[in-house]
Amino acid sequence: MPRIELRTEIKADKKIVFDLSRSIDLHKISTEHTKETAIAGKTSGLIGLNESVTWRAKHFGIYQNLTSKITEFNRPTYFADEMVKGAFRKFKHEHHFSDLNGGTVMTDIFDYQSPLGILGLLADKIFLKKYMIDLLEERNRIVKEFAESDKWKELVTDKKTYGNNI
Template identity: 75%
Template sequence: MPSIELRTEIKADIQLVFDLSRSIDLHKISTEHTKETAIAGITSGLIGLNESVTWRARHFGIYQTLISRITEFQSPVLFVDEMVSGVFSSFRHEHHFHNSDGVTIMTDVFNYRAPLGVLGVLADRLFLKKYMTELLEERNRIVKVFAESGRGKELLAGKTMNVSNFKRQ
């Protein structure tokens, strides 16, 4: 089973980083380029234990629907989302957080199985792992920008954000 592990250092309070990481609204901002939107379940605000969200997004030119559920939750150090249904055969995304000298270390461990058996394994080697890594890196970049700039507190307080200010340059 392929695995992606990313470590991001963020100069912000661990609780703020934890909450931004489970914010449906911030996720929509970080995936704006895929036109990702939450269409069922928790569609805005913070997602929590045993809650699910249905995402609709365009990947590789095709609109796809994915349902994920929070299966583990220990604020502010861990939450896990797992695919309930979607294009992958399976995925489990662990979000770990710890504080080190005033810096929050956010570690993502994303384990997944591509669909389509041998064809999926080939697709993973050719482009899927790189694509998924870049999606996660962009999400983490947005979490970092919002947490370190103070905009994260505004977002969590329900203030409207201009997505175009945070696009990759």
């Protein structure tokens, strides 16, 4: 089963980075190139424990649907989403957040299993793992861009959490 681990350093508060990482709206921005849109479940705002979202996106020239659910949640240090239905045989995406010199280290651990047995394993080696890394790196680049500027305020507007910083 392929495993992708990415570490992204972000000069922003952990709570902001955590919330941006679970923002349906930010995810849409980071996947504009695949025409990804939320079509069922939680379709905007911040997704939470036991909530699911169904995404429709164009990958490899084919429109696909994928439903994932938040299965673990400990704000602001960790959450995990797992595929409920979609093209993979299975996947689990862990999101870890820790403090670093006044900022945040965001660590993604993405474990997945491709369908189609040996053909899936071959696809992983030839192109799929690289494709998934590129998708995750673009998402993380957008999280970093929003967190390190005032753009995060467009997506995260909970006055109880952020007070007058909004």
